[in-house]
Amino acid sequence: MVLLSASPCGLSKLIAVCERYAITHGLKYNAAKSELMVFGVRGKCLPTVPALKLNGNPLKLVNQFKYLGHIITSDFKDGADVERERRALAVRANMIARRFARSSTAVKVTLFRAFCTSFYTSSLWVNYTQKQYSALRVQYNNAFRVLMGLPRYCSASLMFAEARVDSFSAIMRKRAASLISRVRASTNSILAMFASRLDGAYLNHCSALHVFDNM
Known part of the structure:
Protein backbone atom coordinates (compact mmCIF):
# COMPACT_ATOMS: atom_id res chain seq x y z
CA MET A 1 0.00 0.00 0.00
CA VAL A 2 1.07 3.61 -0.54
CA LEU A 3 0.48 6.64 1.67
CA LEU A 4 0.67 10.11 0.11
CA SER A 5 0.82 13.38 2.01
CA ALA A 6 1.76 16.98 1.30
CA SER A 7 3.67 17.26 4.59
CA PRO A 8 5.65 15.10 7.05
CA CYS A 9 3.07 15.87 9.73
CA GLY A 10 0.23 14.61 7.56
CA LEU A 11 2.17 11.48 6.66
CA SER A 12 2.89 10.80 10.32
CA LYS A 13 -0.84 10.94 11.06
CA LEU A 14 -1.58 8.52 8.21
CA ILE A 15 1.04 6.10 9.53
CA ALA A 16 -0.56 6.32 12.98
CA VAL A 17 -3.93 5.39 11.46
CA CYS A 18 -2.35 2.32 9.87
CA GLU A 19 -0.68 1.32 13.12
CA ARG A 20 -3.97 1.52 15.02
CA TYR A 21 -5.75 -0.48 12.35
CA ALA A 22 -3.04 -3.16 12.45
CA ILE A 23 -3.29 -3.50 16.23
CA THR A 24 -7.08 -3.73 16.11
CA HIS A 25 -7.03 -6.46 13.45
CA GLY A 26 -4.07 -8.46 14.69
CA LEU A 27 -1.72 -7.35 11.92
CA LYS A 28 1.78 -5.93 11.86
CA TYR A 29 3.50 -3.84 9.21
CA ASN A 30 7.04 -4.82 8.24
CA ALA A 31 9.10 -1.66 8.78
CA ALA A 32 12.18 -3.27 7.18
CA LYS A 33 10.31 -3.54 3.87
CA SER A 34 8.68 -0.10 4.12
CA GLU A 35 10.34 2.92 2.53
CA LEU A 36 9.96 6.69 2.51
CA MET A 37 10.30 8.88 -0.57
CA VAL A 38 10.22 12.67 -0.82
CA PHE A 39 9.13 14.09 -4.18
CA GLY A 40 11.03 17.20 -5.14
CA VAL A 41 9.94 20.40 -6.80
CA ARG A 42 11.58 21.18 -10.13
CA GLY A 43 14.45 23.62 -9.70
CA LYS A 44 14.56 23.28 -5.92
CA CYS A 45 16.55 21.14 -3.53
CA LEU A 46 14.77 18.37 -1.66
CA PRO A 47 13.49 19.62 1.71
CA THR A 48 14.80 18.20 4.95
CA VAL A 49 12.36 15.64 6.28
CA PRO A 50 12.28 14.64 9.97
CA ALA A 51 12.66 10.96 10.77
CA LEU A 52 9.37 9.12 10.37
CA LYS A 53 8.80 5.83 12.17
CA LEU A 54 6.60 2.79 11.66
CA ASN A 55 6.07 0.65 14.76
CA GLY A 56 8.90 2.55 16.39
CA ASN A 57 11.34 1.81 13.55
CA PRO A 58 12.66 4.63 11.32
CA LEU A 59 11.68 4.39 7.66
CA LYS A 60 14.47 4.19 5.10
CA LEU A 61 14.64 7.24 2.80
CA VAL A 62 15.03 6.24 -0.88
CA ASN A 63 15.20 7.99 -4.24
CA GLN A 64 13.26 5.34 -6.13
CA PHE A 65 11.16 2.25 -5.54
CA LYS A 66 9.17 -0.23 -7.58
CA TYR A 67 5.41 -0.18 -7.13
CA LEU A 68 3.27 -2.73 -8.98
CA GLY A 69 6.20 -3.33 -11.33
CA HIS A 70 6.69 0.35 -12.19
CA ILE A 71 9.78 2.21 -10.99
CA ILE A 72 8.89 5.55 -9.38
CA THR A 73 11.60 8.14 -8.70
CA SER A 74 11.71 11.21 -6.48
CA ASP A 75 12.51 13.48 -9.45
CA PHE A 76 9.50 12.25 -11.50
CA LYS A 77 11.76 10.97 -14.29
CA ASP A 78 10.88 7.79 -16.15
CA GLY A 79 14.33 6.85 -17.41
CA ALA A 80 14.79 4.10 -14.83
CA ASP A 81 11.49 2.48 -15.78
CA VAL A 82 12.26 2.75 -19.50
CA GLU A 83 15.55 0.95 -18.84
CA ARG A 84 13.73 -1.69 -16.77
CA GLU A 85 11.45 -2.39 -19.71
CA ARG A 86 14.38 -2.47 -22.17
CA ARG A 87 16.19 -5.10 -20.11
CA ALA A 88 13.04 -7.15 -19.62
CA LEU A 89 12.39 -7.03 -23.37
CA ALA A 90 15.92 -8.24 -24.10
CA VAL A 91 15.49 -11.21 -21.76
CA ARG A 92 12.11 -12.22 -23.21
CA ALA A 93 13.24 -11.80 -26.82
CA ASN A 94 16.43 -13.83 -26.32
CA MET A 95 14.46 -16.60 -24.65
CA ILE A 96 12.03 -16.84 -27.56
CA ALA A 97 14.77 -16.68 -30.20
CA ARG A 98 16.73 -19.44 -28.47
CA ARG A 99 13.88 -21.83 -27.77
CA PHE A 100 11.87 -21.38 -30.95
CA ALA A 101 14.59 -20.88 -33.55
CA ARG A 102 13.21 -23.69 -35.73
CA SER A 103 9.55 -22.72 -35.46
CA SER A 104 7.52 -21.42 -38.37
CA THR A 105 7.20 -17.72 -39.16
CA ALA A 106 3.58 -17.69 -37.98
CA VAL A 107 4.54 -19.18 -34.60
CA LYS A 108 7.39 -16.69 -34.14
CA VAL A 109 5.13 -13.74 -34.94
CA THR A 110 2.52 -14.97 -32.47
CA LEU A 111 5.13 -15.40 -29.74
CA PHE A 112 6.61 -11.97 -30.45
CA ARG A 113 3.20 -10.32 -30.15
CA ALA A 114 2.51 -12.15 -26.90
CA PHE A 115 5.83 -11.58 -25.14
CA CYS A 116 7.48 -8.51 -26.68
CA THR A 117 4.76 -5.93 -27.36
CA SER A 118 3.18 -5.38 -23.92
CA PHE A 119 5.54 -2.60 -22.68
CA TYR A 120 4.07 -2.70 -19.20
CA THR A 121 3.16 0.80 -17.81
CA SER A 122 4.71 2.50 -20.86
CA SER A 123 1.58 4.63 -21.15
CA LEU A 124 2.71 6.43 -17.97
CA TRP A 125 6.06 7.55 -19.37
CA VAL A 126 6.36 11.30 -19.83
CA ASN A 127 9.75 12.46 -18.55
CA ASN A 142 16.53 -5.82 -33.14
CA ALA A 143 14.55 -8.36 -31.13
CA PHE A 144 12.24 -8.92 -34.10
CA ARG A 145 15.16 -9.09 -36.54
CA VAL A 146 16.96 -11.72 -34.47
CA LEU A 147 13.83 -13.81 -33.99
CA MET A 148 12.98 -13.75 -37.69
CA GLY A 149 16.58 -14.13 -38.87
CA LEU A 150 16.55 -10.81 -40.77
CA PRO A 151 19.59 -8.66 -41.65
CA ARG A 152 20.63 -6.23 -38.95
CA TYR A 153 20.12 -3.13 -41.08
CA CYS A 154 16.90 -4.08 -42.89
CA SER A 155 14.03 -1.58 -42.87
CA ALA A 156 12.16 -1.73 -39.57
CA SER A 157 8.94 -0.27 -40.97
CA LEU A 158 8.96 -2.75 -43.87
CA MET A 159 9.59 -5.85 -41.77
CA PHE A 160 6.79 -4.98 -39.34
CA ALA A 161 4.40 -4.16 -42.19
CA GLU A 162 5.09 -7.47 -43.95
CA ALA A 163 4.59 -9.42 -40.70
CA ARG A 164 1.55 -7.33 -39.73
CA VAL A 165 3.08 -6.51 -36.37
CA ASP A 166 2.82 -3.06 -34.76
CA SER A 167 5.95 -0.96 -34.92
CA PHE A 168 7.36 0.56 -31.73
CA SER A 169 5.83 3.98 -32.49
CA ALA A 170 2.42 2.45 -33.19
CA ILE A 171 2.47 0.61 -29.86
CA MET A 172 3.38 3.76 -27.92
CA ARG A 173 0.59 5.74 -29.61
CA LYS A 174 -1.98 3.03 -28.89
CA ARG A 175 -0.94 2.76 -25.24
CA ALA A 176 -1.19 6.53 -24.74
CA ALA A 177 -4.55 6.79 -26.52
CA SER A 178 -5.94 3.88 -24.51
CA LEU A 179 -5.01 5.48 -21.18
CA ILE A 180 -6.52 8.83 -22.16
CA SER A 181 -9.71 7.11 -23.25
CA ARG A 182 -10.01 5.19 -19.97
CA VAL A 183 -9.30 8.26 -17.85
CA ARG A 184 -11.91 10.31 -19.69
CA ALA A 185 -14.47 7.53 -19.27
CA SER A 186 -13.81 7.21 -15.53
CA THR A 187 -16.39 8.35 -13.01
CA ASN A 188 -13.66 9.26 -10.51
CA SER A 189 -13.77 13.01 -9.86
CA ILE A 190 -9.99 13.36 -9.60
CA LEU A 191 -9.37 11.56 -12.88
CA ALA A 192 -12.14 13.61 -14.51
CA MET A 193 -10.36 16.79 -13.44
CA PHE A 194 -7.11 15.65 -15.08
CA ALA A 195 -8.94 14.58 -18.24
CA SER A 196 -10.57 18.00 -18.56
CA ARG A 197 -7.22 19.83 -18.49
CA LEU A 198 -6.21 20.52 -22.08
CA ASP A 199 -2.92 22.03 -20.93
CA GLY A 200 -1.85 18.99 -18.93
CA ALA A 201 1.67 17.61 -19.34
CA TYR A 202 0.46 14.12 -20.15
CA LEU A 203 -1.98 15.22 -22.84
CA ASN A 204 0.74 17.32 -24.45
CA HIS A 205 3.05 14.33 -24.31
CA CYS A 206 0.51 12.08 -26.02
CA SER A 207 -0.09 14.70 -28.72
CA ALA A 208 3.65 14.85 -29.35
CA LEU A 209 3.77 11.05 -29.75
CA HIS A 210 1.18 11.23 -32.50
CA VAL A 211 2.76 14.22 -34.25
CA PHE A 212 6.49 13.53 -34.11
CA ASP A 213 6.29 9.74 -34.53
CA ASN A 214 4.53 10.28 -37.84
CA MET A 215 6.99 12.82 -39.23
Whole structure:
Protein backbone atom coordinates (compact mmCIF):
# COMPACT_ATOMS: atom_id res chain seq x y z
CA MET A 1 0.00 0.00 0.00
CA VAL A 2 1.07 3.61 -0.54
CA LEU A 3 0.48 6.64 1.67
CA LEU A 4 0.67 10.11 0.11
CA SER A 5 0.82 13.38 2.01
CA ALA A 6 1.76 16.98 1.30
CA SER A 7 3.67 17.26 4.59
CA PRO A 8 5.65 15.10 7.05
CA CYS A 9 3.07 15.87 9.73
CA GLY A 10 0.23 14.61 7.56
CA LEU A 11 2.17 11.48 6.66
CA SER A 12 2.89 10.80 10.32
CA LYS A 13 -0.84 10.94 11.06
CA LEU A 14 -1.58 8.52 8.21
CA ILE A 15 1.04 6.10 9.53
CA ALA A 16 -0.56 6.32 12.98
CA VAL A 17 -3.93 5.39 11.46
CA CYS A 18 -2.35 2.32 9.87
CA GLU A 19 -0.68 1.32 13.12
CA ARG A 20 -3.97 1.52 15.02
CA TYR A 21 -5.75 -0.48 12.35
CA ALA A 22 -3.04 -3.16 12.45
CA ILE A 23 -3.29 -3.50 16.23
CA THR A 24 -7.08 -3.73 16.11
CA HIS A 25 -7.03 -6.46 13.45
CA GLY A 26 -4.07 -8.46 14.69
CA LEU A 27 -1.72 -7.35 11.92
CA LYS A 28 1.78 -5.93 11.86
CA TYR A 29 3.50 -3.84 9.21
CA ASN A 30 7.04 -4.82 8.24
CA ALA A 31 9.10 -1.66 8.78
CA ALA A 32 12.18 -3.27 7.18
CA LYS A 33 10.31 -3.54 3.87
CA SER A 34 8.68 -0.10 4.12
CA GLU A 35 10.34 2.92 2.53
CA LEU A 36 9.96 6.69 2.51
CA MET A 37 10.30 8.88 -0.57
CA VAL A 38 10.22 12.67 -0.82
CA PHE A 39 9.13 14.09 -4.18
CA GLY A 40 11.03 17.20 -5.14
CA VAL A 41 9.94 20.40 -6.80
CA ARG A 42 11.58 21.18 -10.13
CA GLY A 43 14.45 23.62 -9.70
CA LYS A 44 14.56 23.28 -5.92
CA CYS A 45 16.55 21.14 -3.53
CA LEU A 46 14.77 18.37 -1.66
CA PRO A 47 13.49 19.62 1.71
CA THR A 48 14.80 18.20 4.95
CA VAL A 49 12.36 15.64 6.28
CA PRO A 50 12.28 14.64 9.97
CA ALA A 51 12.66 10.96 10.77
CA LEU A 52 9.37 9.12 10.37
CA LYS A 53 8.80 5.83 12.17
CA LEU A 54 6.60 2.79 11.66
CA ASN A 55 6.07 0.65 14.76
CA GLY A 56 8.90 2.55 16.39
CA ASN A 57 11.34 1.81 13.55
CA PRO A 58 12.66 4.63 11.32
CA LEU A 59 11.68 4.39 7.66
CA LYS A 60 14.47 4.19 5.10
CA LEU A 61 14.64 7.24 2.80
CA VAL A 62 15.03 6.24 -0.88
CA ASN A 63 15.20 7.99 -4.24
CA GLN A 64 13.26 5.34 -6.13
CA PHE A 65 11.16 2.25 -5.54
CA LYS A 66 9.17 -0.23 -7.58
CA TYR A 67 5.41 -0.18 -7.13
CA LEU A 68 3.27 -2.73 -8.98
CA GLY A 69 6.20 -3.33 -11.33
CA HIS A 70 6.69 0.35 -12.19
CA ILE A 71 9.78 2.21 -10.99
CA ILE A 72 8.89 5.55 -9.38
CA THR A 73 11.60 8.14 -8.70
CA SER A 74 11.71 11.21 -6.48
CA ASP A 75 12.51 13.48 -9.45
CA PHE A 76 9.50 12.25 -11.50
CA LYS A 77 11.76 10.97 -14.29
CA ASP A 78 10.88 7.79 -16.15
CA GLY A 79 14.33 6.85 -17.41
CA ALA A 80 14.79 4.10 -14.83
CA ASP A 81 11.49 2.48 -15.78
CA VAL A 82 12.26 2.75 -19.50
CA GLU A 83 15.55 0.95 -18.84
CA ARG A 84 13.73 -1.69 -16.77
CA GLU A 85 11.45 -2.39 -19.71
CA ARG A 86 14.38 -2.47 -22.17
CA ARG A 87 16.19 -5.10 -20.11
CA ALA A 88 13.04 -7.15 -19.62
CA LEU A 89 12.39 -7.03 -23.37
CA ALA A 90 15.92 -8.24 -24.10
CA VAL A 91 15.49 -11.21 -21.76
CA ARG A 92 12.11 -12.22 -23.21
CA ALA A 93 13.24 -11.80 -26.82
CA ASN A 94 16.43 -13.83 -26.32
CA MET A 95 14.46 -16.60 -24.65
CA ILE A 96 12.03 -16.84 -27.56
CA ALA A 97 14.77 -16.68 -30.20
CA ARG A 98 16.73 -19.44 -28.47
CA ARG A 99 13.88 -21.83 -27.77
CA PHE A 100 11.87 -21.38 -30.95
CA ALA A 101 14.59 -20.88 -33.55
CA ARG A 102 13.21 -23.69 -35.73
CA SER A 103 9.55 -22.72 -35.46
CA SER A 104 7.52 -21.42 -38.37
CA THR A 105 7.20 -17.72 -39.16
CA ALA A 106 3.58 -17.69 -37.98
CA VAL A 107 4.54 -19.18 -34.60
CA LYS A 108 7.39 -16.69 -34.14
CA VAL A 109 5.13 -13.74 -34.94
CA THR A 110 2.52 -14.97 -32.47
CA LEU A 111 5.13 -15.40 -29.74
CA PHE A 112 6.61 -11.97 -30.45
CA ARG A 113 3.20 -10.32 -30.15
CA ALA A 114 2.51 -12.15 -26.90
CA PHE A 115 5.83 -11.58 -25.14
CA CYS A 116 7.48 -8.51 -26.68
CA THR A 117 4.76 -5.93 -27.36
CA SER A 118 3.18 -5.38 -23.92
CA PHE A 119 5.54 -2.60 -22.68
CA TYR A 120 4.07 -2.70 -19.20
CA THR A 121 3.16 0.80 -17.81
CA SER A 122 4.71 2.50 -20.86
CA SER A 123 1.58 4.63 -21.15
CA LEU A 124 2.71 6.43 -17.97
CA TRP A 125 6.06 7.55 -19.37
CA VAL A 126 6.36 11.30 -19.83
CA ASN A 127 9.75 12.46 -18.55
CA TYR A 128 12.65 10.64 -20.24
CA THR A 129 15.55 11.41 -22.56
CA GLN A 130 15.50 10.72 -26.28
CA LYS A 131 18.54 8.47 -25.79
CA GLN A 132 16.66 6.24 -23.33
CA TYR A 133 13.59 6.11 -25.57
CA SER A 134 15.64 5.34 -28.68
CA ALA A 135 17.51 2.55 -26.89
CA LEU A 136 14.21 0.81 -26.16
CA ARG A 137 13.03 1.29 -29.75
CA VAL A 138 16.27 -0.18 -31.12
CA GLN A 139 15.98 -3.11 -28.70
CA TYR A 140 12.45 -3.79 -29.95
CA ASN A 141 13.45 -3.64 -33.61
CA ASN A 142 16.53 -5.82 -33.14
CA ALA A 143 14.55 -8.36 -31.13
CA PHE A 144 12.24 -8.92 -34.10
CA ARG A 145 15.16 -9.09 -36.54
CA VAL A 146 16.96 -11.72 -34.47
CA LEU A 147 13.83 -13.81 -33.99
CA MET A 148 12.98 -13.75 -37.69
CA GLY A 149 16.58 -14.13 -38.87
CA LEU A 150 16.55 -10.81 -40.77
CA PRO A 151 19.59 -8.66 -41.65
CA ARG A 152 20.63 -6.23 -38.95
CA TYR A 153 20.12 -3.13 -41.08
CA CYS A 154 16.90 -4.08 -42.89
CA SER A 155 14.03 -1.58 -42.87
CA ALA A 156 12.16 -1.73 -39.57
CA SER A 157 8.94 -0.27 -40.97
CA LEU A 158 8.96 -2.75 -43.87
CA MET A 159 9.59 -5.85 -41.77
CA PHE A 160 6.79 -4.98 -39.34
CA ALA A 161 4.40 -4.16 -42.19
CA GLU A 162 5.09 -7.47 -43.95
CA ALA A 163 4.59 -9.42 -40.70
CA ARG A 164 1.55 -7.33 -39.73
CA VAL A 165 3.08 -6.51 -36.37
CA ASP A 166 2.82 -3.06 -34.76
CA SER A 167 5.95 -0.96 -34.92
CA PHE A 168 7.36 0.56 -31.73
CA SER A 169 5.83 3.98 -32.49
CA ALA A 170 2.42 2.45 -33.19
CA ILE A 171 2.47 0.61 -29.86
CA MET A 172 3.38 3.76 -27.92
CA ARG A 173 0.59 5.74 -29.61
CA LYS A 174 -1.98 3.03 -28.89
CA ARG A 175 -0.94 2.76 -25.24
CA ALA A 176 -1.19 6.53 -24.74
CA ALA A 177 -4.55 6.79 -26.52
CA SER A 178 -5.94 3.88 -24.51
CA LEU A 179 -5.01 5.48 -21.18
CA ILE A 180 -6.52 8.83 -22.16
CA SER A 181 -9.71 7.11 -23.25
CA ARG A 182 -10.01 5.19 -19.97
CA VAL A 183 -9.30 8.26 -17.85
CA ARG A 184 -11.91 10.31 -19.69
CA ALA A 185 -14.47 7.53 -19.27
CA SER A 186 -13.81 7.21 -15.53
CA THR A 187 -16.39 8.35 -13.01
CA ASN A 188 -13.66 9.26 -10.51
CA SER A 189 -13.77 13.01 -9.86
CA ILE A 190 -9.99 13.36 -9.60
CA LEU A 191 -9.37 11.56 -12.88
CA ALA A 192 -12.14 13.61 -14.51
CA MET A 193 -10.36 16.79 -13.44
CA PHE A 194 -7.11 15.65 -15.08
CA ALA A 195 -8.94 14.58 -18.24
CA SER A 196 -10.57 18.00 -18.56
CA ARG A 197 -7.22 19.83 -18.49
CA LEU A 198 -6.21 20.52 -22.08
CA ASP A 199 -2.92 22.03 -20.93
CA GLY A 200 -1.85 18.99 -18.93
CA ALA A 201 1.67 17.61 -19.34
CA TYR A 202 0.46 14.12 -20.15
CA LEU A 203 -1.98 15.22 -22.84
CA ASN A 204 0.74 17.32 -24.45
CA HIS A 205 3.05 14.33 -24.31
CA CYS A 206 0.51 12.08 -26.02
CA SER A 207 -0.09 14.70 -28.72
CA ALA A 208 3.65 14.85 -29.35
CA LEU A 209 3.77 11.05 -29.75
CA HIS A 210 1.18 11.23 -32.50
CA VAL A 211 2.76 14.22 -34.25
CA PHE A 212 6.49 13.53 -34.11
CA ASP A 213 6.29 9.74 -34.53
CA ASN A 214 4.53 10.28 -37.84
CA MET A 215 6.99 12.82 -39.23
